[in-house]
Amino acid sequence: MGISFSGRTGRAPVRHFYTRDSWIDGRAEDQLAQVAGWSGMQSVAGFPDLHPGKFGPVGAAFLADRIYPQLVGTDIGCGMGLWRLDLPRRKLKLDKAAKRLEVLERGTDPAQAADALAAAGLTGQIGEAGLGTIGGGNHFCELQTVEETDGTAGLHKGDLCLLVHSGSRGYGAQIFDGLEDSWKAGFDPQSAAGNAYLALHARAVAWARLNRRLIAETAADALGTTVTPLCDSVHNSVVAHQGHWLHRKGAAEADRGLVPLAGSREAPSFLLALPDTVPEALSSVSHGAGRRYDRASMHGRVRKVRSELEALTRTRFGGRVICHDRDLLIEEAGPAYKAPEAVLADLTAFGLATPLARMVPLITYKTSGGQR
Numbered sequence: 322m323g324i325s326f327s328g329r330t331g332r333a334p335v336r337h338f339y340t341r342d343s344w345i346d347g348r349a350e351d352q353l354a355q356v357a358g359w360s361g362m363q364s365v366a367g368f369p370d371l372h373p374g375k376f377g378p379v380g381a382a383f384l385a386d387r388i389y390p391q392l393v394g395t396d397i398g399c400g401m402g403l404w405r406l407d408l409p410r411r412k413l414k415l416d417k418a419a420k421r422l423e424v425l426e427r428g429t430d431p432a433q434a435a436d437a438l439a440a441a442g443l444t445g446q447i448g449e450a451g452l453g454t455i456g457g458g459n460h461f462c463e464l465q466t467v468e469e470t471d472g473t474a475g476l477h478k479g480d481l482c483l484l485v486h487s488g489s490r491g492y493g494a495q496i497f498d499g500l501e502d503s504w505k506a507g508f509d510p511q512s513a514a515g516n517a518y519l520a521l522h523a524r525a526v527a528w529a530r531l532n533r534r535l536i537a538e539t540a541a542d543a544l545g546t547t548v549t550p551l552c553d554s555v556h557n558s559v560v561a562h563q564g565h566w567l568h569r570k571g572a573a574e575a576d577r578g579l580v581p582l583a584g585s586r587e588a589p590s591f592l593l594a595l596p597d598t599v600p601e602a603l604s605s606v607s608h609g610a611g612r613r614y615d616r617a618s619m620h621g622r623v624r625k626v627r628s629e630l631e632a633l634t635r636t637r638f639g640g641r642v643i644c645h646d647r648d649l650l651i652e653e654a655g656p657a658y659k660a661p662e663a664v665l666a667d668l669t670a671f672g673l674a675t676p677l678a679r680m681v682p683l684i685t686y687k688t689s690g691g692q693r
């Protein structure tokens with residue numbers, strides 16, 4: 322990849338990998354420009370799912386010679402995993418399956434969780450509480466069916482898949498809240514604080530990856546079948562890259578093969594192949610459609626009457642949405658997100674991705690309530 326990012330001073334270049342078709346919020350572009358001025362920033366890339374975030378935009382990658390925990394955010398290790406379910410479509414009864422998925426509320430049984438942590442080398446490093454659970458917000462475990470594919474990823478039309486979106490639950494937030502006050506200016510990678518952060522970050526990433534796998538295995542077991550992994554991609558992280566530090570905030574790893582591009586519960590998701598041939602994209606790519614409307618404004622878009630709320634539990638694909646938390650049901654409704662087709666069109670046009678499969682949701686499992 323013949324480009325080097327060495328020793329820049331001043332404002333870093335900002336590359337936009339989107340067109341106006343992807344409906345970019347101007348506030349997110351302002352955030353991109355702002356972060357480009359942070360000390361030690363080498364290069365910044367914004368993708369078509371770009372939208373405003375708390376400390377910087379989401380749907381972007383940042384290469385710097387300092388470590389900025391705020392560019393990873395609190396949900397360290399959040400990612401998307403895709404598994405093929407070894408179950409034929411004709412054997413799936415939607416309502417029965419939705420009921421069975423309620424096991425996801427319980428999480429992994431403690432003895433099994435302890436074994437899983439030991440196998441992942443995490444014993445004594447990070448706890449088992451919450452392992453095997455999805456968490457709140459826009460995290461989900463979604464049963465999908467493949468509507469179109471070229472067959473190259475081992476998928477066929479009509480196959481069933483599980484797309485799991487979850488992160489490090491409370492651990493990432495605990496790590497972030499426990500940081501030394503100097504985090505705002507970024508950590509010197511050689512400093513004790515920088516190294517301590519990287520060690521905790523590595524645990525949170527490993528825990529989140531394990532959690533997604535346990536969620537998929539628990540869901541498959543509840544459905545009386547098994548799963549075959551297709552890919553698992555982290556989208557909130559910082560890693561060493563070409564002598565600098567690559568922060569991805571809501572951006573998937575384009576240098577690890579396949580990644581899922583999540584749409585919404587009212588839109589298709591895609592499996593992408595990634596050539597990783599555009600150095601300015603910083604080996605990164607969109608992982609989702611990205612928010613169009615923030616959570617607060619979604620409350621003004623849905624009338625809180627029984628018929629409208631019930632309508633939110635059925636999708637245009639004839640699918641089911643399991644979410645007994647009324648606020649979450651509204652805040653995560655399909656229109657909250659941009660069109661994944663537009664995001665995909667931009668990624669393809671910029672040479673960042675090629676679609677291998679298109680899946681639609683059948684059951685979107687969020688939470689049965691209580692926990693956000």
Ligand SMILES: Nc1nc2c(ncn2[C@@H]2O[C@H](COP(=O)(O)O)[C@@H](O)[C@H]2O)c(=O)[nH]1
Nearest residue numbers: 459461571583584585586590609610611685
């Ligand atoms: N297939 C589904 N995709 C969904 C759903 N809710 C949200 N999303 C997509 O996931 C990403 C997650 O974004 P993140 O920044 O929080 O990691 C988001 O951009 C949406 O496109 C869903 O229920 N099903």
Ligand SMILES: [Mn+2]
Nearest residue numbers: 399400486556
């Ligand atoms: Mn996420």
